[in-house]
Every structure is written in C-alpha cells, then in structure tokens.
Amino acid sequence: MIIETDRLILRPVSKQDTQDIAQVVFSDPGVVGMLAHDIRTQDSAIAEAERWTSIMGIDGGIWDDGGMGLFAIVLKSDQALAGVTGFYMERNEHQRWNGEYFYALGTRWHGRGLMSEAADTLGERLRSLDDLGVIYAGYWDMINEASGRLLRRTGLKPEGRKSVIEEYGADRCRMIFEFDLWRLSNAAPGEVRDSILAQVARRAGAFVAEDIITKDEALKSLKDRYGSPSLNRDAVTMLEASIKRPGMAYLEIRGSGGTEAPQNRLK
Template sequence: MTEIRTPRLLLRRWHDDDLAPMAEINADPRVMHWIDDGSVHDLDRTAEEIERWEEEWDDEGFGLFAVELLASGELVGFTGLYVPGFLPEAASEVAISWRLGSQFWGQGYASEAAQATLEFALQDRNLDRVISIDRLDNQASANVIRKLGMAPERETTHPVYGYPLRVHAIDLTEYQA
C-alpha cells in the first residue's frame, strides 16, 4: 500500500470511511465552483469518483491520494496524479491535482500535499514530466502550481464547459535543478 507522510499530512489510498467526509467536501459550492460546471456532487457520485480513483491506482500505478491530517486523522480532501482524458491535447500526459475542503484552505496543506505528490511522481514512479491544469481565474491553484516550480506552457479552452485553462509543466531535469 502506497503512503506518503509529510510533516502534517498522510497521503494514502482510499478507505470506506472516507466516503462521507469526501461527499461533504464535494457538496460545498465553494469547493466545486472550480470543478467542471461548478455543480456539487452527492454521495452516490462521490462513491463513483472514489471507485474510479482506486481503479486508476490499479491500472496506472498512480492515482489520487486521500489526504488526512496526521494530528487528527481528519480527511482534508485529495491530491494525486491522473490522466486528463477530458482534455484531448493532454490525454497522454500525467497531471497533478488536488481538492481540499474549504475549511482547510489557506493553511498550506495543498502545497504540502502537492509537493509530496510531485516528488512521488518524478522519483518513485519515474515519470519524466508532470503537468497541472487550472482555470485562469483560480488564483489559489495558480499559487500552488507556482510553488511546485511548474512553468506555464500553453492556454486552451475546456472542451465541454468552454472556460479558459492554463497548462503548466515541469520535467525531471527542471525538478532536480
């Protein structure tokens, strides 16, 4: 079982008791504002997502980690790696992503978890390159991406929802520099 510990967080595979707290995160309009069309997800859709994330672990050898606070065991949200099939021009890439409950914003958890995930991708999974995709108006995600050392590579448009996206990238040689 793959686990990563940071000073404050445990990144791990999903457990059955993660469903309810992740569904709470997905039910928060402030969190979901940046996801797809901005709709909140119910318990059933969250269960489907977690199942899909676990299948990606089995199929790809990487996926989205459940992120919990070491001090309390509370689920913060997720961070991890995925193949961005929704964006045809990036469908052969591996992207880093995160989604945290709004009560955990502004405390550096996203950056801490994302940095550990990036290290996992480039050093443990031996990926040569990792991308991140964010909406142009999502300043919080842009800040995390900047802290990861990722450089803007191109702008595009979400193929379904039509809003502008920016693709950032970092490769192994840039990461090691």
C-alpha cells in the first residue's frame, strides 16, 4: 500500500529503512524524548529502529501477517525519509481492525505541516473503513499538546485518560524515568535544560501518582541531575499538576463494530 499526498509518499517501512529511522527518530533528542525508548547506549538507536522495522515492516512484520503497520514518510522533493507514521493494526476475532496509531517526525522537518498532511490522509482512510474496530493513541499532555492536535486531526477523539502502568507496565515506566534523568543530566545549561526539566517533571509526576516512584525520590533525582539544590517554579508546578492529574491523555476512533480498545503490544 503506497499513499501519496501533495508533498509526501507514505510507503510501508522495510528493514532497509532501519539506519534512516535510527538516525531520524532515535538519534534525535527532540523526538525520542517524547517516546518510551532508552537510547543511552551506543547501539541502542539501531536496536530500537530494528525492532520497529521487524515488527511493523513489510518484510517479515505485521504487513506480511495481513495487518497494517508503519509507513515511512518520504519527501517527494528529495526522497528523504523524514519520519514514520501509521499503526500496529490487526483484525480482531470479529474481523475488525484494532490497534494503535502513532508517529515520529524528525526535528529538522518540524513546522512544515508535513505531519498534518499525513494525518489528514490517514484519517480519511481510517474513516472510510467499514470494518473499523478501535484505533487508539496516547500522548503526554501538558508537554506535548501539538501531538494531541495532530491526533485529533487524524480523527481520534479524546476519551479521558489512560494509566501509565496500563500503557507501559511498571518496569518500563521506571526505565523511562531513568532515561529522562539521563537526558536531563546531559542537557546543556539554559533554556534547553529547563525545557527538558519540565518534560521530566511531567512524566515523573505520572509515575509518582501511580506509586512507581515516590515523590521524595522524584524530587531528589530531579535536583541531583539538574545540578541544583532547588528546582525552578515551572518544574515544581508541572510535577504537582501531573501528580494531581494521573495518566496520559487517551484518544480513539471507533467504528460501528468497535468494542473495547486493544492492548498495547509495542511498548
């Protein structure tokens, strides 16, 4: 399945895209910081990209099994891979399409409306399916509202919140926390570090709310990695707001045959 828009070619990813996805997605701090992956080691970007292309690719992945997987976002102008978008979508026992929708776009292509163009097209395709079950997505609200706008543009509608333990599991949540602290400790001082601090505080608050870490542990770790005996007001406010509003924003699009949402099989 190949889909074209005015500026883009959306084609199923293959194992040959592994290196490009590792570079564009998993080596880009501005992108991987909103995902749930750990790229602290030298080979981890390749390993995570290989996981995506093997599970959601066209050569041995979900496409070969009759499902619908991940599309490479390729610019018509120069054939560059700018990111990925798509699904982990299978037919359920009622032969309805169920699964997860997500995307990742390289920072250098932000602000051009490319993901909006892709979202409009994929959303139109989803809404045209007469055998649609439930397609869902989650995002880190309060720090990534642009993602929420894009998901709604695709056709998904807000349906409350989803527990981070339900989405990722407790062990993976702790891994995300450790990776976030690593990001913070390696960030250059200034606006970038302060922005990352707010992001880390947001996710840490979600983990505190579900008893994955304690509030004292979160505060001590944030101060240690930030390199200061105190946190700025924005970070403290973000942590407290996240504790009071547990989980992540949850959206879905549901066909006439949709029942309950599928479980996450990717994280």
